[in-house]
Each structure stands twice: as structure tokens, then as C-alpha cells.
Amino acid sequence: MFDAFAALETPKYVAMHVELHNVRLLDVVPGTDIYQTLTIEYQGETRTVVGGGQWSDERSRRDVGKVGYLVRAASISTAAMPAGACYFRPYLDQSLRRVPELDDLRGRRDPNGRVVETVGWWCESKPRGFLAPANLVPGENGRFIPDETIAITVRIPPEFVRECRAVQRSPEEVLHGFVGDLAGISNYVSKPRADKFGSNGSDERRYAEQWLDRAYGMDRADVDALEADDAERAERQCDYDDLAALLDDYVSAGGTPSELLNAVERLVASRAHSE
Incomplete structure (x- = not known):
């Protein structure tokens, strides 16, 4: 079984984005050096981990009692970071919880055809659980903005x-x-x-x-007007597609294309005469 605590302390995982979720911060004790000791509760067990630096003492103490996640501490100097040093990050929505049982690591295709791994979450506003992209912690009420970017290739000098x-x-x-x-x-x-x-x-x-x-x-152009034109063209194309499908249905029902076309011509002539 994968041990996230061991991964936080193992050099080979340094380049990986390792997070430990559903952690409750119980206490923060300043150390004799620049690092502090974080006491946490995880899966019913109490443990201690090395905090990420003295600069975060005050912030961490404000978070005592909150639930969130641990993430590997990043070194901001040439000094080596102690093995397993972490930052605690509280969930903005304190009802939020990771639910690995809902994970879909096979991935789903987004509108651009990209395969996106999704992981499971739960919060009070979404009691049935929900999926969010990996490496993203949802915000208030489990909200987030999905990735709708498009890919382009740019050559640079x-x-x-x-x-x-x-x-x-x-x-x-x-x-x-x-x-x-x-x-x-x-x-x-x-x-x-x-x-x-x-x-x-x-x-x-x-x-x-x-x-x-x-x-x-x-x-510069009026983007709102351009988007309105695009929407109108798209709606008109949908009408054309519906008309073509109606013609297919009419023929399938035993009618002939000429009969339907003649009916449309009479409708157009009637409309032109009324105007």
C-alpha cells in the first residue's frame, strides 16, 4: 500500500506532486531551529511532522483545529529542507473531504479531447460527492472552474x-x-x-x-458583436440541420423530396406575398 508519509520523506518523489488530504491540524510547536513541529490527526491516528519553516509559524497556529492537507515544503534558499518537511493548507470549505473511492484515474475526455484524470470529493453542499481535476483543491461549496483552454503551438526565437x-x-x-x-x-x-x-x-x-x-x-473589433454573430450562425446551422433531418424523415415515411420542396416553395411565396 502506498505510504504518503514515506513519499514526503523519499528523495525520489521530490519531483512529484504529493499531497496528504483529510488531515486535521492539532498543534504547532516552534522548534529550536527554523522549523516547527506540526501535530496532526490522520485516519484516526495522531502523528507529528516537520513544518516547512519559521515564517509559517503564525499562519499555521491560526489553522489549528482545521482540516486540510499536507504538501511537500519547497526550499526557498540554498539550505537543504529536512526530509518530510510539509506545509499544512486548510480547506477553504471546512466540510470538504477527499473521497478516493470516487477517483477516476483512467481519465475522462474534456471538450478538447484531452484525457483528464479526476479525483473524488465530498462536501456538505454536494452530499452525493463529485469529481474534480487531479492536483486541484476545490473552493467554497466544492466549486472550481474547469479547464477550457485550447492548445496552440508557438515557435520562439x-x-x-x-x-x-x-x-x-x-x-x-x-x-x-x-x-x-x-x-x-x-x-x-x-x-x-x-x-x-x-x-x-x-x-x-x-x-x-x-x-x-x-x-x-x-x-480592435466589438467582440460581443462577433460572438453574437457566431451564436446566430450556429443557431441558423442547427435549423438547417433540423430541416435536412425532416426531409429524411419525410422520405422515410414514403413521401418524395419534390413534394416537400413544393410545400416549402408555397410557404415562401405566401410569406413574400403577405409582406
Whole structure:
């Protein structure tokens, strides 16, 4: 059986996203060094784990008594992090619980055809349980925003890679951040986004919008009007499809296409005459 505590302490799992859910924080005791000791309750047993650093003492003490999850502590300096060091993160919805019995790790296909692993949860507002994407903790009342992103491929020049390196970020990170700023996305804890997009701040959102206006503002269109036109065309196409299906049904019932077409022509002529 997989031991999550052992995984948190095992170097080979460092690159993995290991979380231990349905944990209740019972106590926080500052240590003699920069780390503290967290006393937790998990599956009816009380244990102690190493906390992730002195800077989180005050925050952790405020969370005593709450239920949440443990996640591996990340080192923010050159000092090695003690094996098994964790951060405790409380659930925003304190009725929230992980339900592994509902997990669907085979994955489901989203609207874009991607296979997405889903894991089970329960909360008071959703007593029958529900599924959410893996590596996402739902917010208030089990809410979250599903991943509706589309995939594109962009070739980037070495000059761009060099600029990213100057700020110690990968090109993917920089592009991901810029998309979040330009789209004005706020990834709220109360309703987290499965796509992980978010803005870097209000100034970044404003500058990104200014850049778009400066570079391409001369071609700006009314997006609301474009979307309304798209919706109207889609609705009209549905009507065309329904009409074609009706013609098939009429023929299947023993009628001939010409009979139905003649009836439609008479209807069109009558409408034109009335106008």
C-alpha cells in the first residue's frame, strides 16, 4: 500500500506532486531551529511532522483545529529542507473531504479531447460527492472552474529565450503569465481554476492591455458583436440541420423530396406575398 508519509520523506518523489488530504491540524510547536513541529490527526491516528519553516509559524497556529492537507515544503534558499518537511493548507470549505473511492484515474475526455484524470470529493453542499481535476483543491461549496483552454503551438526565437533566462523563468512560464495578465484572469481560492492561469497583479494587467492596444488596437473589433454573430450562425446551422433531418424523415415515411420542396416553395411565396 502506498505510504504518503514515506513519499514526503523519499528523495525520489521530490519531483512529484504529493499531497496528504483529510488531515486535521492539532498543534504547532516552534522548534529550536527554523522549523516547527506540526501535530496532526490522520485516519484516526495522531502523528507529528516537520513544518516547512519559521515564517509559517503564525499562519499555521491560526489553522489549528482545521482540516486540510499536507504538501511537500519547497526550499526557498540554498539550505537543504529536512526530509518530510510539509506545509499544512486548510480547506477553504471546512466540510470538504477527499473521497478516493470516487477517483477516476483512467481519465475522462474534456471538450478538447484531452484525457483528464479526476479525483473524488465530498462536501456538505454536494452530499452525493463529485469529481474534480487531479492536483486541484476545490473552493467554497466544492466549486472550481474547469479547464477550457485550447492548445496552440508557438515557435520562439533564441532572443526571447534569452530574455526569459534573464528573469530566471522558462519561456512557458513567461507566456503563461502574460496570457493570464492580458486575459485579466483572477484565480480565486474560493473558485480555483483547473487551468492554473492567473494574473501577476493589477499593474501587470493594465500594462498588458496597454501593450495590446499599442500593437494591435487599430484592428480592435466589438467582440460581443462577433460572438453574437457566431451564436446566430450556429443557431441558423442547427435549423438547417433540423430541416435536412425532416426531409429524411419525410422520405422515410414514403413521401418524395419534390413534394416537400413544393410545400416549402408555397410557404415562401405566401410569406413574400403577405409582406
